Amino acid sequence: SSKTLTKSKSPYLVKDGLTINSGVTLTINPGVVIKFYDTASQITASGAIKANGTSQDKIIFTSFKDDSYGGDLNNDGSLTSAQYGDWKIISLDGSGSEFDQTIIRYGGKNSSNGWANLKVKNTSATIKNSTIEESNAYGLWLDSATGTIDGNTIRNNTHDSAAVGIYATAGGAEIKNNTIQSNTIGMQIESGNTSTITNNTFTSNTGAAIYSISSYPTFSGNTASSNGYNGVLITGSQNANYSFSNNLVYIIDATYT
Numbered sequence: 001s002s003k004t005l006t007k008s009k010s011p012y013l014v015k016d017g018l019t020i021n022s023g024v025t026l027t028i029n030p031g032v033v034i035k036f037y038d039t040a041s042q043i044t045a046s047g048a049i050k051a052n053g054t055s056q057d058k059i060i061f062t063s064f065k066d067d068s069y070g071g072d073l074n075n076d077g078s079l080t081s082a083q084y085g086d087w088k089i090i091s092l093d094g095s096g097s098e099f100d101q102t103i104i105r106y107g108g109k110n111s112s113n114g115w116a117n118l119k120v121k122n123t124s125a126t127i128k129n130s131t132i133e134e135s136n137a138y139g140l141w142l143d144s145a146t147g148t149i150d151g152n153t154i155r156n157n158t159h160d161s162a163a164v165g166i167y168a169t170a171g172g173a174e175i176k177n178n179t180i181q182s183n184t185i186g187m188q189i190e191s192g193n194t195s196t197i198t199n200n201t202f203t204s205n206t207g208a209a210i211y212s213i214s215s216y217p218t219f220s221g222n223t224a225s226s227n228g229y230n231g232v233l234i235t236g237s238q239n240a241n242y243s244f245s246n247n248l249v250y251i252i253d254a255t256y257t
Contacts, residue, residue: 002047007031007057011070014087020045022094030057030101033070036087039109046094053101055129061117063087063106082106084159085136088114097125108135110160116141116167117157127152137163139183142195144171149178157183158206164188165205168195172217175200180209186227189215192239197222208233209248219245 004027005012011033017040020026024047028034031053036042041064043049053059060069063086067073074080088109099118107117116138118127124147131153132139139157140149145168154165165183166175172194179201180186186205189195190213199221202209209224214236224230231249237257244250 002027005029005032005034011035011073013037013064013073014041014043016040018043020047020049020094022046024048025050025096028052028059030054030059033060033062035062035064035066035070035073036107037064039085039088039111042088042114043090045090045092045097048094048096049090049092049099050097051099051102055101057101059099059102061090061102061104061107066106069103082134084134085109089116089119091119091121092125093121093123095123095125097123098128099126099130100128102130104130104132105134108137108139108157110136119143120145120147123147126150131155132165133157134159135163136160138167139164140166142166142168142171142173142193144169145173146171147173149173149175151177153179153181155179155181155183160184168193168215172196174198179203181205185211186224187211189213189217191215193217202227202230208251211253212236214239216240216242219247222247224248 002025015037028051063082066082117135119141121143135157137160163184165180166187170191176198185207186202193215202224205227208229209227235253
């Protein structure tokens, strides 16, 4: 059944898996801290998560070992500290989820159903004004997803050779007004993705600001500075009509057919 998590009973600890069934909503009130116990810990939502914090009272998703939020929950002082891949993933499979004014950090355990702090798969979600950071691999994974990704800071996702701030495969979301910084690759787009990518700032990513592989995104108003490639690194096979956007420079990688 639907449930609301309140700040007065926070922090909450997820151990192993929490599943939100289809037709059910988990509402998370401003100021709630949710910690993930270990590398097997995850949230899977076939229903919806409504996590709407405020600028003064953000909602936190983090590691059991992270004493910065919710106190020293594992009661070990400074003996342990949080790091990338401490927990698995938040996976959204059902429609209607909302994340606003949240912080999501230290997830993305390397596993067949992990890899990202937050994953949206085959559905639509709204993710706004949030910080997604310190994942083992992907900060945000959009897998055949739609919806709106607006005003977020996505940073410091660098710890795997395939690490990416936003990884978008197929589908097509509205990705706008985000700051994507200090990742291995800022944004990677694959498998025919048709996202609209507008007014984002890409900075200090060690690889490309954007890497597009056999996809058809539209770009406008984006800026790129201090990246390994300050533009759209493009490769793969073009299998549909496509117009290059008059925004960032395109850089041909290997063979573009």
